[in-house]
Amino acid sequence: xxxxxxxxxxQARKASGAKKEGGSGSGRLPRAxxxxxxxxxxxxxxxxxxxxxxxRMLADACGVSQRLLYRFFPTKQDLVAEVYKExxxxxxKAGWFVDLQNRKLSAEERFTQFYVDYLETTxxxxxxxxxxxxxxxxxxMAPDYITSIVTQLLEVLMREAAHEIGIDLPDDxxxxxxMAWTLHGAISHYAIRRHIYKASWQVPETQVVKMHVRMFLxxxxxxxxxxxxxxx
Amino acid sequence: xxxxxxxxxxQARKASGAKKEGGSGSGRLPRAxxxxxxxxxxxxxxxxxxxxxxxRMLADACGVSQRLLYRFFPTKQDLVAEVYKExxxxxxKAGWFVDLQNRKLSAEERFTQFYVDYLETTxxxxxxxxxxxxxxxxxxMAPDYITSIVTQLLEVLMREAAHEIGIDLPDDxxxxxxMAWTLHGAISHYAIRRHIYKASWQVPETQVVKMHVRMFLxxxxxxxxxxxxxxx
DNA sequence: CGTTAAAGTCGTCAATTGACGACATAGAAA
DNA sequence: TTTCTATGTCGTCAATTGACGACTTTAACG
Numbered sequence: 001x002x003x004x005x006x007x008x009x010x011q012a013r014k015a016s017g018a019k020k021e022g023g024s025g026s027g028r029l030p031r032a033x034x035x036x037x038x039x040x041x042x043x044x045x046x047x048x049x050x051x052x053x054x055x056r057m058l059a060d061a062c063g064v065s066q067r068l069l070y071r072f073f074p075t076k077q078d079l080v081a082e083v084y085k086e087x088x089x090x091x092x093k094a095g096w097f098v099d100l101q102n103r104k105l106s107a108e109e110r111f112t113q114f115y116v117d118y119l120e121t122t123x124x125x126x127x128x129x130x131x132x133x134x135x136x137x138x139x140x141m142a143p144d145y146i147t148s149i150v151t152q153l154l155e156v157l158m159r160e161a162a163h164e165i166g167i168d169l170p171d172d173x174x175x176x177x178x179m180a181w182t183l184h185g186a187i188s189h190y191a192i193r194r195h196i197y198k199a200s201w202q203v204p205e206t207q208v209v210k211m212h213v214r215m216f217l218x219x220x221x222x223x224x225x226x227x228x229x230x231x232x
Numbered sequence: 233x234x235x236x237x238x239x240x241x242x243q244a245r246k247a248s249g250a251k252k253e254g255g256s257g258s259g260r261l262p263r264a265x266x267x268x269x270x271x272x273x274x275x276x277x278x279x280x281x282x283x284x285x286x287x288r289m290l291a292d293a294c295g296v297s298q299r300l301l302y303r304f305f306p307t308k309q310d311l312v313a314e315v316y317k318e319x320x321x322x323x324x325k326a327g328w329f330v331d332l333q334n335r336k337l338s339a340e341e342r343f344t345q346f347y348v349d350y351l352e353t354t355x356x357x358x359x360x361x362x363x364x365x366x367x368x369x370x371x372x373m374a375p376d377y378i379t380s381i382v383t384q385l386l387e388v389l390m391r392e393a394a395h396e397i398g399i400d401l402p403d404d405x406x407x408x409x410x411m412a413w414t415l416h417g418a419i420s421h422y423a424i425r426r427h428i429y430k431a432s433w434q435v436p437e438t439q440v441v442k443m444h445v446r447m448f449l450x451x452x453x454x455x456x457x458x459x460x461x462x463x464x
Numbered sequence: 465c466g467t468t469a470a471a472g473t474c475g476t477c478a479a480t481t482g483a484c485g486a487c488a489t490a491g492a493a494a
Numbered sequence: 495t496t497t498c499t500a501t502g503t504c505g506t507c508a509a510t511t512g513a514c515g516a517c518t519t520t521a522a523c524g
Contacts, residue, residue: 005510028520028521054511055513056511056512066512070512070514075513076512
Protein backbone atom coordinates (compact mmCIF):
# COMPACT_ATOMS: atom_id res chain seq x y z
CA UNK A 1 0.00 0.00 0.00
CA UNK A 2 1.30 3.40 -0.97
CA UNK A 3 1.53 6.10 1.63
CA UNK A 4 -1.13 8.75 1.23
CA UNK A 5 1.34 11.52 0.54
CA UNK A 6 3.00 9.64 -2.28
CA UNK A 7 -0.27 9.45 -4.14
CA UNK A 8 -0.87 13.16 -3.68
CA UNK A 9 2.63 14.00 -4.82
CA UNK A 10 2.19 12.01 -8.01
CA GLN A 11 -1.02 13.88 -8.70
CA ALA A 12 0.86 17.13 -8.23
CA ARG A 13 3.51 16.06 -10.70
CA LYS A 14 1.01 15.05 -13.33
CA ALA A 15 -1.03 18.20 -12.85
CA SER A 16 1.77 20.47 -13.95
CA GLY A 17 4.96 18.79 -15.08
CA ALA A 18 3.45 16.50 -17.66
CA LYS A 19 4.18 18.49 -20.77
CA LYS A 20 7.83 18.18 -21.71
CA GLU A 21 9.64 14.90 -22.31
CA GLY A 22 8.68 11.76 -20.53
CA GLY A 23 7.41 13.42 -17.44
CA SER A 24 10.29 14.79 -15.40
CA GLY A 25 11.13 18.50 -15.17
CA SER A 26 12.74 19.85 -18.29
CA GLY A 27 16.41 19.02 -18.27
CA ARG A 28 19.05 21.14 -16.64
CA LEU A 29 18.40 24.86 -16.60
CA PRO A 30 20.51 27.93 -15.89
CA ARG A 31 19.95 29.40 -12.48
CA ALA A 32 17.72 32.32 -13.46
CA UNK A 33 15.43 30.23 -15.62
CA UNK A 34 14.99 27.53 -13.04
CA UNK A 35 14.24 30.13 -10.43
CA UNK A 36 11.61 31.71 -12.66
CA UNK A 37 10.06 28.35 -13.42
CA UNK A 38 9.86 27.48 -9.73
CA UNK A 39 8.25 30.81 -8.93
CA UNK A 40 5.69 30.37 -11.67
CA UNK A 41 4.78 26.88 -10.55
CA UNK A 42 4.82 27.94 -6.91
CA UNK A 43 2.32 30.73 -7.49
CA UNK A 44 -0.18 28.28 -8.89
CA UNK A 45 0.63 25.76 -6.23
CA UNK A 46 0.21 28.09 -3.26
CA UNK A 47 -2.89 29.63 -4.77
CA UNK A 48 -4.51 26.22 -4.90
CA UNK A 49 -3.12 24.63 -1.75
CA UNK A 50 -2.73 27.60 0.52
CA UNK A 51 0.47 29.05 1.92
CA UNK A 52 0.79 25.94 4.10
CA UNK A 53 1.23 23.71 1.05
CA UNK A 54 4.19 21.39 1.45
CA UNK A 55 7.54 21.82 -0.20
CA ARG A 56 7.71 18.21 -1.33
CA MET A 57 4.49 18.48 -3.27
CA LEU A 58 5.59 21.77 -4.76
CA ALA A 59 8.86 20.20 -5.81
CA ASP A 60 6.98 17.41 -7.56
CA ALA A 61 4.82 19.96 -9.32
CA CYS A 62 8.02 21.60 -10.54
CA GLY A 63 9.43 18.24 -11.61
CA VAL A 64 12.43 18.82 -9.38
CA SER A 65 13.84 17.49 -6.14
CA GLN A 66 12.68 19.07 -2.90
CA ARG A 67 16.25 19.92 -2.00
CA LEU A 68 16.63 22.12 -5.06
CA LEU A 69 14.06 24.60 -3.79
CA TYR A 70 16.46 25.42 -0.97
CA ARG A 71 19.18 26.26 -3.45
CA PHE A 72 17.14 29.30 -4.47
CA PHE A 73 15.23 30.26 -1.36
CA PRO A 74 16.73 29.98 2.13
CA THR A 75 13.38 29.17 3.73
CA LYS A 76 9.85 28.39 2.66
CA GLN A 77 8.77 31.78 3.98
CA ASP A 78 11.16 33.51 1.63
CA LEU A 79 9.73 31.58 -1.29
CA VAL A 80 6.19 32.49 -0.30
CA ALA A 81 7.13 36.12 0.15
CA GLU A 82 8.69 36.18 -3.30
CA VAL A 83 5.59 34.66 -4.88
CA TYR A 84 3.48 37.27 -3.14
CA LYS A 85 5.65 40.10 -4.39
CA GLU A 86 5.59 38.87 -7.99
CA UNK A 87 1.98 37.81 -8.29
CA UNK A 88 0.09 40.15 -5.99
CA UNK A 89 1.99 43.39 -6.20
CA UNK A 90 2.82 42.99 -9.88
CA UNK A 91 -0.77 42.77 -11.06
CA UNK A 92 -1.52 46.46 -11.45
CA LYS A 93 -1.15 48.32 -14.73
CA ALA A 94 0.00 51.93 -14.60
CA GLY A 95 -1.88 52.63 -17.80
CA TRP A 96 -5.18 52.26 -16.02
CA PHE A 97 -4.75 55.59 -14.30
CA VAL A 98 -4.09 57.27 -17.62
CA ASP A 99 -7.03 55.73 -19.43
CA LEU A 100 -9.39 56.42 -16.57
CA GLN A 101 -8.70 60.13 -16.87
CA ASN A 102 -9.07 60.37 -20.64
CA ARG A 103 -12.10 62.60 -20.83
CA LYS A 104 -12.57 62.09 -24.53
CA LEU A 105 -14.65 59.10 -23.53
CA SER A 106 -17.62 59.12 -21.20
CA ALA A 107 -17.05 58.08 -17.62
CA GLU A 108 -19.34 55.13 -18.15
CA GLU A 109 -17.24 53.88 -21.05
CA ARG A 110 -13.98 54.39 -19.21
CA PHE A 111 -15.17 52.72 -16.02
CA THR A 112 -16.62 49.78 -17.92
CA GLN A 113 -13.48 49.24 -19.94
CA PHE A 114 -11.34 49.50 -16.86
CA TYR A 115 -13.30 47.01 -14.80
CA VAL A 116 -13.55 44.47 -17.59
CA ASP A 117 -9.79 44.62 -17.85
CA TYR A 118 -9.30 44.67 -14.10
CA LEU A 119 -11.41 41.57 -13.70
CA GLU A 120 -9.42 39.77 -16.34
CA THR A 121 -5.98 40.90 -15.23
CA THR A 122 -6.09 41.20 -11.47
CA UNK A 123 -9.24 39.72 -10.00
CA UNK A 124 -8.41 36.23 -11.25
CA UNK A 125 -8.83 33.03 -9.35
CA UNK A 126 -5.12 32.84 -8.73
CA UNK A 127 -4.71 36.42 -7.57
CA UNK A 128 -7.74 36.32 -5.29
CA UNK A 129 -6.80 33.04 -3.66
CA UNK A 130 -3.24 34.17 -2.99
CA UNK A 131 -4.41 37.51 -1.69
CA UNK A 132 -7.00 35.96 0.62
CA UNK A 133 -4.61 33.33 1.94
CA UNK A 134 -2.08 36.06 2.64
CA UNK A 135 -4.65 38.34 4.24
CA UNK A 136 -5.94 35.57 6.48
CA UNK A 137 -2.48 34.58 7.68
CA UNK A 138 -1.76 37.21 10.30
CA UNK A 139 1.55 38.06 8.70
CA UNK A 140 0.06 40.82 6.60
CA MET A 141 2.76 41.02 3.95
CA ALA A 142 3.14 44.61 2.93
CA PRO A 143 -0.47 45.57 2.41
CA ASP A 144 0.58 49.21 2.39
CA TYR A 145 1.55 49.11 -1.26
CA ILE A 146 -1.80 47.76 -2.34
CA THR A 147 -3.65 50.10 -0.01
CA SER A 148 -1.83 52.99 -1.61
CA ILE A 149 -2.64 51.94 -5.16
CA VAL A 150 -6.28 51.22 -4.46
CA THR A 151 -6.67 54.51 -2.64
CA GLN A 152 -5.34 56.33 -5.68
CA LEU A 153 -7.76 54.40 -7.82
CA LEU A 154 -10.71 55.30 -5.62
CA GLU A 155 -9.83 58.97 -5.83
CA VAL A 156 -9.52 58.93 -9.60
CA LEU A 157 -12.86 57.19 -9.92
CA MET A 158 -14.58 59.74 -7.72
CA ARG A 159 -12.93 62.72 -9.39
CA GLU A 160 -13.95 61.54 -12.84
CA ALA A 161 -17.46 60.59 -11.80
CA ALA A 162 -18.02 63.90 -10.03
CA HIS A 163 -16.72 65.81 -13.04
CA GLU A 164 -19.04 63.98 -15.38
CA ILE A 165 -22.07 64.53 -13.18
CA GLY A 166 -21.10 68.06 -12.36
CA ILE A 167 -21.14 67.86 -8.58
CA ASP A 168 -18.64 68.69 -5.86
CA LEU A 169 -17.15 65.99 -3.69
CA PRO A 170 -17.25 66.13 0.11
CA ASP A 171 -14.08 67.39 1.77
CA ASP A 172 -13.68 64.35 3.99
CA UNK A 173 -11.46 62.04 1.96
CA UNK A 174 -12.42 59.00 4.02
CA UNK A 175 -16.04 59.56 3.07
CA UNK A 176 -15.11 59.96 -0.57
CA UNK A 177 -13.20 56.69 -0.47
CA UNK A 178 -16.11 54.95 1.17
CA MET A 179 -18.38 56.15 -1.62
CA ALA A 180 -16.04 54.81 -4.28
CA TRP A 181 -15.95 51.48 -2.49
CA THR A 182 -19.62 51.24 -3.33
CA LEU A 183 -18.54 50.46 -6.87
CA HIS A 184 -15.12 48.95 -6.36
CA GLY A 185 -16.21 46.70 -3.52
CA ALA A 186 -19.24 45.42 -5.39
CA ILE A 187 -17.10 44.39 -8.35
CA SER A 188 -14.39 42.89 -6.15
CA HIS A 189 -17.06 40.89 -4.38
CA TYR A 190 -18.44 39.75 -7.71
CA ALA A 191 -15.02 38.29 -8.46
CA ILE A 192 -14.85 36.61 -5.06
CA ARG A 193 -18.25 35.09 -5.62
CA ARG A 194 -17.21 33.65 -8.94
CA HIS A 195 -13.73 32.46 -8.10
CA ILE A 196 -13.84 31.67 -4.38
CA TYR A 197 -17.43 30.84 -3.59
CA LYS A 198 -17.80 29.11 -6.95
CA ALA A 199 -21.18 30.68 -7.52
CA SER A 200 -22.83 29.85 -10.81
CA TRP A 201 -22.69 32.74 -13.19
CA GLN A 202 -25.14 32.92 -16.03
CA VAL A 203 -25.04 36.63 -16.69
CA PRO A 204 -22.11 37.60 -18.95
CA GLU A 205 -19.31 39.47 -17.28
CA THR A 206 -19.47 42.59 -19.42
CA GLN A 207 -23.15 42.98 -18.66
CA VAL A 208 -22.51 42.70 -14.95
CA VAL A 209 -19.81 45.34 -15.09
CA LYS A 210 -22.10 47.66 -17.03
CA MET A 211 -24.82 47.19 -14.45
CA HIS A 212 -22.55 48.09 -11.59
CA VAL A 213 -21.07 51.10 -13.33
CA ARG A 214 -24.43 52.45 -14.38
CA MET A 215 -25.84 51.93 -10.90
CA PHE A 216 -22.93 53.82 -9.44
CA LEU A 217 -23.12 56.75 -11.82
CA UNK A 218 -26.89 57.02 -11.44
CA UNK A 219 -26.87 56.89 -7.67
CA UNK A 220 -23.80 58.94 -6.89
CA UNK A 221 -25.45 62.34 -6.96
CA UNK A 222 -28.18 61.26 -4.57
CA UNK A 223 -25.62 59.73 -2.24
CA UNK A 224 -23.51 62.88 -2.12
CA UNK A 225 -26.53 65.12 -1.66
CA UNK A 226 -27.78 62.97 1.18
CA UNK A 227 -24.38 63.19 2.82
CA UNK A 228 -24.24 66.97 2.43
CA UNK A 229 -27.75 67.31 3.80
CA UNK A 230 -26.88 65.39 6.95
CA UNK A 231 -23.57 67.19 7.52
CA UNK A 232 -24.35 70.82 6.92
CA UNK B 233 15.57 25.83 25.38
CA UNK B 234 11.88 25.25 24.95
CA UNK B 235 10.59 23.80 21.71
CA UNK B 236 8.85 26.33 19.56
CA UNK B 237 5.50 24.58 19.73
CA UNK B 238 5.47 24.56 23.51
CA UNK B 239 5.71 28.32 23.57
CA UNK B 240 2.86 28.64 21.12
CA UNK B 241 0.71 26.19 23.05
CA UNK B 242 1.16 28.14 26.27
CA GLN B 243 0.11 31.28 24.46
CA ALA B 244 -2.99 29.48 23.27
CA ARG B 245 -3.84 28.40 26.80
CA LYS B 246 -3.43 31.89 28.21
CA ALA B 247 -5.38 33.42 25.38
CA SER B 248 -8.57 31.62 26.26
CA GLY B 249 -8.43 29.38 29.31
CA ALA B 250 -7.20 31.99 31.75
CA LYS B 251 -10.46 32.97 33.33
CA LYS B 252 -11.60 30.29 35.77
CA GLU B 253 -9.54 29.01 38.69
CA GLY B 254 -5.80 28.81 38.48
CA GLY B 255 -5.55 28.30 34.78
CA SER B 256 -6.65 24.82 33.80
CA GLY B 257 -10.00 24.04 32.16
CA SER B 258 -12.91 24.20 34.55
CA GLY B 259 -13.14 20.97 36.49
CA ARG B 260 -14.95 17.92 35.29
CA LEU B 261 -17.96 18.55 33.09
CA PRO B 262 -20.87 16.41 31.88
CA ARG B 263 -20.52 15.26 28.34
CA ALA B 264 -22.86 17.72 26.66
CA UNK B 265 -21.38 20.76 28.37
CA UNK B 266 -17.81 19.80 27.62
CA UNK B 267 -18.73 19.20 24.02
CA UNK B 268 -20.35 22.61 23.78
CA UNK B 269 -17.37 24.28 25.41
CA UNK B 270 -14.97 22.59 23.01
CA UNK B 271 -17.07 23.64 20.02
CA UNK B 272 -17.20 27.22 21.22
CA UNK B 273 -13.46 27.39 21.76
CA UNK B 274 -12.81 25.56 18.51
CA UNK B 275 -14.81 28.06 16.48
CA UNK B 276 -12.63 30.90 17.71
CA UNK B 277 -9.53 28.81 17.33
CA UNK B 278 -10.13 27.71 13.74
CA UNK B 279 -11.30 31.19 12.79
CA UNK B 280 -7.96 32.60 13.91
CA UNK B 281 -5.61 29.78 12.95
CA UNK B 282 -7.32 28.36 9.89
CA UNK B 283 -8.80 24.93 9.47
CA UNK B 284 -5.27 23.49 9.54
CA UNK B 285 -4.77 24.62 13.15
CA UNK B 286 -3.38 21.81 15.28
CA UNK B 287 -5.37 19.75 17.71
CA ARG B 288 -2.79 20.10 20.49
CA MET B 289 -2.99 23.87 20.43
CA LEU B 290 -6.78 23.73 20.33
CA ALA B 291 -6.75 21.37 23.31
CA ASP B 292 -4.60 23.83 25.24
CA ALA B 293 -6.98 26.64 24.37
CA CYS B 294 -9.77 24.50 25.80
CA GLY B 295 -7.72 23.76 28.90
CA VAL B 296 -8.05 20.07 28.18
CA SER B 297 -5.87 17.21 27.03
CA GLN B 298 -5.54 16.60 23.31
CA ARG B 299 -6.83 13.08 23.73
CA LEU B 300 -10.15 14.32 25.06
CA LEU B 301 -11.04 15.94 21.75
CA TYR B 302 -11.17 12.47 20.24
CA ARG B 303 -13.70 11.35 22.84
CA PHE B 304 -16.20 13.70 21.20
CA PHE B 305 -15.18 13.81 17.56
CA PRO B 306 -13.84 10.75 15.73
CA THR B 307 -11.54 12.83 13.53
CA LYS B 308 -10.41 16.41 13.22
CA GLN B 309 -12.47 16.75 10.07
CA ASP B 310 -15.62 15.88 11.96
CA LEU B 311 -14.82 18.55 14.52
CA VAL B 312 -14.24 21.14 11.83
CA ALA B 313 -17.43 20.18 10.06
CA GLU B 314 -19.40 20.54 13.28
CA VAL B 315 -17.93 23.98 13.91
CA TYR B 316 -18.87 24.99 10.40
CA LYS B 317 -22.42 23.80 10.83
CA GLU B 318 -22.90 25.61 14.13
CA UNK B 319 -21.16 28.87 13.36
CA UNK B 320 -21.71 29.41 9.66
CA UNK B 321 -25.09 27.93 9.01
CA UNK B 322 -26.54 29.08 12.32
CA UNK B 323 -25.89 32.77 11.79
CA UNK B 324 -29.03 33.67 9.89
CA LYS B 325 -32.15 35.05 11.58
CA ALA B 326 -35.52 34.05 10.15
CA GLY B 327 -36.98 37.31 11.43
CA TRP B 328 -35.01 39.26 8.86
CA PHE B 329 -37.27 38.08 6.08
CA VAL B 330 -40.31 39.20 8.01
CA ASP B 331 -38.98 42.62 8.90
CA LEU B 332 -37.72 43.26 5.39
CA GLN B 333 -41.24 42.88 4.05
CA ASN B 334 -42.96 45.08 6.62
CA ARG B 335 -44.14 47.86 4.33
CA LYS B 336 -45.17 50.11 7.18
CA LEU B 337 -41.59 51.33 7.05
CA SER B 338 -39.84 52.75 4.03
CA ALA B 339 -37.56 50.43 2.11
CA GLU B 340 -34.64 52.63 3.02
CA GLU B 341 -35.34 52.25 6.72
CA ARG B 342 -35.86 48.51 6.47
CA PHE B 343 -32.74 47.91 4.39
CA THR B 344 -30.64 50.05 6.68
CA GLN B 345 -31.86 48.34 9.82
CA PHE B 346 -31.35 44.94 8.28
CA TYR B 347 -27.80 45.56 7.14
CA VAL B 348 -26.72 47.13 10.40
CA ASP B 349 -27.96 44.01 12.13
CA TYR B 350 -26.54 41.70 9.48
CA LEU B 351 -23.12 43.27 9.86
CA GLU B 352 -23.22 42.82 13.60
CA THR B 353 -24.65 39.31 13.65
CA THR B 354 -23.28 37.54 10.62
CA UNK B 355 -20.53 39.49 8.92
CA UNK B 356 -18.28 39.34 11.97
CA UNK B 357 -14.57 38.69 11.98
CA UNK B 358 -15.15 35.15 13.20
CA UNK B 359 -17.85 34.28 10.69
CA UNK B 360 -15.98 35.75 7.74
CA UNK B 361 -12.70 34.07 8.57
CA UNK B 362 -14.35 30.69 9.00
CA UNK B 363 -16.36 31.11 5.85
CA UNK B 364 -13.35 32.15 3.79
CA UNK B 365 -11.14 29.38 5.14
CA UNK B 366 -13.87 26.89 4.34
CA UNK B 367 -14.47 28.35 0.89
CA UNK B 368 -10.78 28.28 0.05
CA UNK B 369 -10.34 24.67 1.09
CA UNK B 370 -11.69 22.77 -1.85
CA UNK B 371 -13.97 20.73 0.38
CA UNK B 372 -16.89 23.06 -0.12
CA MET B 373 -18.92 22.12 2.94
CA ALA B 374 -22.56 22.37 2.05
CA PRO B 375 -22.61 25.79 0.40
CA ASP B 376 -26.05 24.97 -0.96
CA TYR B 377 -27.77 25.95 2.23
CA ILE B 378 -26.18 29.38 2.30
CA THR B 379 -26.73 29.85 -1.41
CA SER B 380 -30.39 29.15 -0.90
CA ILE B 381 -30.78 31.60 1.96
CA VAL B 382 -28.88 34.38 0.25
CA THR B 383 -30.85 33.87 -2.95
CA GLN B 384 -34.09 34.28 -1.02
CA LEU B 385 -32.67 37.41 0.54
CA LEU B 386 -31.72 38.87 -2.83
CA GLU B 387 -35.22 38.29 -4.15
CA VAL B 388 -36.87 39.91 -1.14
CA LEU B 389 -34.61 42.92 -1.46
CA MET B 390 -35.42 43.35 -5.13
CA ARG B 391 -39.14 42.82 -4.66
CA GLU B 392 -39.33 45.42 -1.92
CA ALA B 393 -37.12 47.91 -3.71
CA ALA B 394 -39.09 47.56 -6.94
CA HIS B 395 -42.37 48.00 -5.09
CA GLU B 396 -41.16 51.14 -3.38
CA ILE B 397 -39.89 52.66 -6.60
CA GLY B 398 -42.86 51.47 -8.60
CA ILE B 399 -41.06 49.60 -11.34
CA ASP B 400 -41.27 46.10 -12.77
CA LEU B 401 -38.40 43.65 -12.40
CA PRO B 402 -36.88 41.84 -15.36
CA ASP B 403 -38.10 38.30 -15.89
CA ASP B 404 -34.64 36.76 -15.85
CA UNK B 405 -34.08 35.82 -12.23
CA UNK B 406 -30.33 35.57 -12.67
CA UNK B 407 -30.26 39.18 -13.77
CA UNK B 408 -32.42 40.22 -10.84
CA UNK B 409 -30.04 38.45 -8.45
CA UNK B 410 -27.08 40.10 -10.05
CA MET B 411 -28.70 43.50 -9.53
CA ALA B 412 -29.29 42.78 -5.86
CA TRP B 413 -25.67 41.76 -5.48
CA THR B 414 -24.84 45.35 -6.30
CA LEU B 415 -25.97 46.19 -2.78
CA HIS B 416 -25.37 42.93 -0.96
CA GLY B 417 -21.92 42.41 -2.41
CA ALA B 418 -20.80 45.94 -1.66
CA ILE B 419 -21.74 45.56 2.00
CA SER B 420 -20.24 42.09 2.24
CA HIS B 421 -17.05 43.45 0.78
CA TYR B 422 -17.10 46.31 3.27
CA ALA B 423 -17.08 43.69 6.03
CA ILE B 424 -14.23 41.80 4.39
CA ARG B 425 -12.25 45.00 4.14
CA ARG B 426 -12.70 45.73 7.79
CA HIS B 427 -12.25 42.28 9.24
CA ILE B 428 -9.96 40.49 6.81
CA TYR B 429 -7.92 43.19 5.10
CA LYS B 430 -7.77 45.17 8.33
CA ALA B 431 -8.45 48.41 6.52
CA SER B 432 -8.71 51.46 8.71
CA TRP B 433 -12.26 52.60 9.11
CA GLN B 434 -12.97 56.14 10.12
CA VAL B 435 -16.49 56.47 8.79
CA PRO B 436 -19.06 55.09 11.25
CA GLU B 437 -20.72 51.85 10.23
CA THR B 438 -24.29 53.13 10.20
CA GLN B 439 -23.32 55.94 7.88
CA VAL B 440 -21.67 53.52 5.49
CA VAL B 441 -24.74 51.31 5.43
CA LYS B 442 -26.95 54.31 4.74
CA MET B 443 -24.70 55.36 1.88
CA HIS B 444 -24.88 51.97 0.24
CA VAL B 445 -28.63 51.62 0.68
CA ARG B 446 -29.34 55.07 -0.66
CA MET B 447 -27.02 54.54 -3.60
CA PHE B 448 -28.81 51.32 -4.42
CA LEU B 449 -32.32 52.75 -4.17
CA UNK B 450 -31.39 55.82 -6.22
CA UNK B 451 -29.66 53.90 -8.96
CA UNK B 452 -31.91 50.90 -9.28
CA UNK B 453 -34.44 52.42 -11.66
CA UNK B 454 -31.76 53.55 -14.06
CA UNK B 455 -30.12 50.14 -13.95
CA UNK B 456 -33.36 48.31 -14.72
CA UNK B 457 -34.28 50.72 -17.49
CA UNK B 458 -30.86 50.34 -19.07
CA UNK B 459 -31.26 46.58 -18.95
CA UNK B 460 -34.73 46.72 -20.51
CA UNK B 461 -33.51 49.08 -23.23
CA UNK B 462 -30.72 46.69 -24.24
CA UNK B 463 -32.91 43.58 -24.16
CA UNK B 464 -36.11 44.60 -25.93
C1' DC C 465 39.85 14.30 -23.55
C1' DG C 466 40.19 16.11 -18.96
C1' DT C 467 38.94 19.75 -15.53
C1' DT C 468 35.80 22.10 -12.91
C1' DA C 469 32.05 24.83 -11.35
C1' DA C 470 27.27 24.84 -11.36
C1' DA C 471 22.99 22.10 -11.35
C1' DG C 472 20.73 18.64 -9.25
C1' DT C 473 19.60 14.42 -6.12
C1' DC C 474 19.72 11.18 -1.98
C1' DG C 475 19.12 10.31 2.44
C1' DT C 476 18.46 11.85 6.87
C1' DC C 477 17.43 14.59 11.13
C1' DA C 478 14.53 16.82 14.46
C1' DA C 479 10.17 18.72 15.22
C1' DT C 480 5.44 18.30 14.34
C1' DT C 481 0.94 16.16 14.08
C1' DG C 482 -3.39 13.17 13.86
C1' DA C 483 -4.78 9.37 16.18
C1' DC C 484 -5.39 5.96 19.89
C1' DG C 485 -4.50 2.11 23.63
C1' DA C 486 -3.73 1.90 28.41
C1' DC C 487 -4.33 3.88 32.58
C1' DA C 488 -6.04 7.26 36.30
C1' DT C 489 -9.75 9.63 38.99
C1' DA C 490 -13.87 12.01 40.40
C1' DG C 491 -18.40 11.53 42.04
C1' DA C 492 -22.92 9.48 42.10
C1' DA C 493 -25.25 5.27 43.45
C1' DA C 494 -25.58 1.29 46.54
C1' DT D 495 -17.46 3.40 52.68
C1' DT D 496 -17.27 0.84 48.62
C1' DT D 497 -18.21 0.31 43.77
C1' DC D 498 -18.43 1.40 39.25
C1' DT D 499 -18.85 4.20 35.26
C1' DA D 500 -18.13 8.27 32.71
C1' DT D 501 -14.63 11.79 32.48
C1' DG D 502 -10.13 12.75 31.66
C1' DT D 503 -4.77 12.16 31.05
C1' DC D 504 -0.20 9.96 29.69
C1' DG D 505 2.60 8.24 26.57
C1' DT D 506 3.40 6.64 22.16
C1' DC D 507 3.12 5.37 17.14
C1' DA D 508 3.43 6.29 12.27
C1' DA D 509 3.26 9.69 8.88
C1' DT D 510 4.50 14.22 7.73
C1' DT D 511 7.42 18.19 7.05
C1' DG D 512 11.07 21.98 6.85
C1' DA D 513 15.71 21.98 6.40
C1' DC D 514 20.39 20.59 5.04
C1' DG D 515 25.11 17.86 4.57
C1' DA D 516 27.15 14.82 1.37
C1' DC D 517 27.25 13.22 -2.94
C1' DT D 518 26.44 12.74 -8.19
C1' DT D 519 25.82 14.45 -12.92
C1' DT D 520 25.90 17.68 -16.64
C1' DA D 521 28.09 20.67 -19.84
C1' DA D 522 31.03 24.60 -20.86
C1' DC D 523 35.87 25.50 -21.55
C1' DG D 524 40.88 24.78 -22.45
